[in-house]
Amino acid sequence: MDEQQGSSALNQPIYLNIADQIRTEIKTGDLLPGDRLPAESKLATRFGVARMTIRHALEMLQFEGLIDRRRGRGGGTFIMNEPPEIELTRVEGILPQLREQHISVESTVLNSELQSAPAHVSQALELKAGAQVFNIVRMRRINGIPALLENSYFPAVLFPGLLEVDLTKSLYELLENFSHRPISKIEEIITSRANIAEKQLMGVNHSLLLLRITRTARDESRAVVEYSEDLLRSDCIRIQVKTPER
Incomplete structure (x- = not known):
């Protein structure tokens, strides 16, 4: 040819x-x-x-x-087997949706700490500069393959004791226990190639495009309760976007 x-x-x-x-x-x-x-x-x-x-x-x-x-x-x-599909428009996040499909997900906490918020994080969370936040970094694996790297920030004042609970679970389920269940979110998605550190964590080569998902979530009082910068392998999870009927 x-x-x-x-x-x-x-x-x-x-x-x-x-x-x-x-x-x-x-x-x-x-x-x-x-x-x-x-x-x-x-x-x-x-x-x-x-x-x-x-x-x-x-x-x-x-x-x-x-x-x-x-x-x-x-x-x-x-x-590969057909990758699972998740709906981006659902508030509860990826982990509960994978469980609904009876997909086994291994979760590992890579980092969890209390820190002063970086400037862009305090702005996203609508906090004063240098406010205290919890930073939680987790890896989600599907069939042993790193599929989702989550880098999440939460206002410390809203979630006292957050680092003392089991952080491998769905954080949205955990936040509900603090009476700050997210009810809405805004997500921005771009394609990107992994940097050196991300290549090692995600087990990919430079050629594979990843999805970078930036998310802010609000509770019923309209307070911002989460800011997250996630990295998703598009060959492991497919994203659907559904619009409601009018």
Whole structure:
């Protein structure tokens, strides 16, 4: 397959055509979860293109959560199970939604401390400069794969003793025990590549695009009760946005 011809024939880059073909093979069952794809060099020979073109196609499929690219011994490119879907419009967050789908999630607290709020955090939480906040950093793993890195801040004055409870649970459920249950939130989502530290934590290479989710949540009194900067692997969790009927 000539790359220029393939691109002009369907009026799109050839790597998109290749991704479409592999995606179709997954949907039709020709490729099953756990199957290992041939090496990039063999795929390049099959499609008659350069390895870089194959790499672009695989990066797209990984971003969609259809394949998992593993390094090291026993590594390779594998077909993944369909990733779970979560609704971004639901206030309670990701963990309760995964539990509803009977998905096992392993939670690890990486850091929990009382600190003076950085300037952008105090502004987001509508606090005075340098106000005390709880900073809680947690990793959520699905099937052993780091899927979500949560970096959350909470006003210390609203949640005395927060660091003394089990922080591996859904924080929204914990906040309800303090009579400050979030009832609304605003989230901003951008795509980004991981920095060096994030690559190690999330187990990804530089090519995989991650979703950075910035969130502020308010309780019934309209007080801001949480500010969070999360990092989500789009190949592990899919996001849905639903709008109510009018």
